Amino acid sequence: GILGLARLDSSGQVTPMVGLVNLPALDAQARHRLDQGDSVLLPPVRPSGPMYLIVPTPGAPVAHRRLVAALDARSIWSLDDRTSEGQITREICGVIGAGLVLACADGALPAAEVSLATRDGGAATFTTRVNGIEWMGATWTAPLTAHFFVSRWTAAVFTRTDDALAPARAATRTFGLAVVATLCVVLLVSFQQIRRQLDPIDRLRAGTTRLAEGDFESRVIVETGDEFEDLGKAFNAMAGELREQFVQLRELSVGTLEALARAIDAKSPWTGGQSTRVTAIAVASGAARG
Numbered sequence: 001g002i003l004g005l006a007r008l009d010s011s012g013q014v015t016p017m018v019g020l021v022n023l024p025a026l027d028a029q030a031r032h033r034l035d036q037g038d039s040v041l042l043p044p045v046r047p048s049g050p051m052y053l054i055v056p057t058p059g060a061p062v063a064h065r066r067l068v069a070a071l072d073a074r075s076i077w078s079l080d081d082r083t084s085e086g087q088i089t090r091e092i093c094g095v096i097g098a099g100l101v102l103a104c105a106d107g108a109l110p111a112a113e114v115s116l117a118t119r120d121g122g123a124a125t126f127t128t129r130v131n132g133i134e135w136m137g138a139t140w141t142a143p144l145t146a147h148f149f150v151s152r153w154t155a156a157v158f159t160r161t162d163d164a165l166a167p168a169r170a171a172t173r174t175f176g177l178a179v180v181a182t183l184c185v186v187l188l189v190s191f192q193q194i195r196r197q198l199d200p201i202d203r204l205r206a207g208t209t210r211l212a213e214g215d216f217e218s219r220v221i222v223e224t225g226d227e228f229e230d231l232g233k234a235f236n237a238m239a240g241e242l243r244e245q246f247v248q249l250r251e252l253s254v255g256t257l258e259a260l261a262r263a264i265d266a267k268s269p270w271t272g273g274q275s276t277r278v279t280a281i282a283v284a285s286g287a288a289r290g
Contacts, residue, residue, distance in 0.1 A: 003050050008034075008066040021070045023052055030054075034066060043096045051102075091135075091158040093118075109135065109158060118154045127161065134161035200228035207235055216243035 004019025012031075014023050023042075030040045034054060042052040050070040057067045093104040095118040101111040109130055117126045118139050127136045137158035200222045207220035216239055222232030 003070040003072055005070075006068045008054060008068050010065075014068060019070065021052075021068055023054075023068055043100065044102065090160075090163075091137075093156045093158070095154040095156060096152070114156060114158075117158075118156050128158075135159065136161045136164055200224055200232065204228075204232065204235060207239070211239055211242070216240075216246060 002019075004021040005017040006021035006023070007015045007017060008023070009015070012026065014021055024045055026034070026040075026042075030042070033040050034056070037056050039056070040054045042054070044051055050072060053069045053071055055067050055069075057065050091104060091109055093109070093114045094102040095114060096102055101114050104111075104114065109128075113128055113130055117128055117137065123138070123140050125136070125138045127134065129135070135158050137156055139154050139156045142153045142155070203220045203222055207218055210218040218239060219236045220232045222229045
């Protein structure tokens with residue numbers, strides 16, 4: 001990054017040491033700072049030209065107490081290599097003053113666009129369109145004026161808007177898919193829970209139907225550990241009680257019919273025991289039909 005070194009005496013004479021140093025004329029303020037023992041950084045005269053850093057050298061002879069270094073602006077900004085491979089999607093530029101572009105990493109953006117984006121200096125964000133492509137970026141101005149008597153230095157970073165927003169868009173899509181998947185899982189679990197809650201009711205309804213058809217041996221099995229299980233036990237107990245009552249009622253009915261048949265046979269000599277036999281057949285037929 002150093003193009004040349006030279007000594008600068010008090011009269012302004014430059015004595016080259018290494019390379020070529022074409023130091024431009026110093027103004028009164030720069031000479032005053034040098035007389036005070038401070039450093040001075042001179043911007044390039046042209047965009048592709050070198051920068052000059054003048055620093056005091058304590059201990060050297062009075063006439064040669066200033067050292068001048070010609071610097072490559074791209075190296076100063078660490079822009080001596082491309083930052084993108086293939087299609088340029090990111091750009092880094094160094095700007096001095098009110099818009100003098102010292103160097104850019106890839107040269108993807110015109111100097112005029114870079115100057116316009118950084119003309120106000122400071123820390124800011126911006127957007128611009130170049131050749132139909134949206135770019136966005138940020139700037140930051142280094143506080144070097146007090147140390148090197150140089151106008152503001154601004155670093156600008158540009159990136160294509162589509163590339164910058166791609167992670168956010170991908171995250172949005174991923175979040176949307178995650179929300180949909182979560183809703184599906186919630187609905188599935190809810191459906192299973194609802195079915196689980198309705199299953200005891202279905203069993204109780206089926207048991208009631210069988211009971212209405214006269215199947216008093218039918219029982220329902222509900223093992224949920226809650227009120228439905230208590231209801232199932234109560235249903236089974238009721239079915240058992242109904243079975244016992246119907247058995248007793250049938251036995252009472254059969255006994256009544258047999259007693260009537262015997263009474264009829266005893267009073268009428270014409271039946272000859274026919275009433276008792278008919279009653280037995282009727283009871284057997286009724287038992288066979290349930």
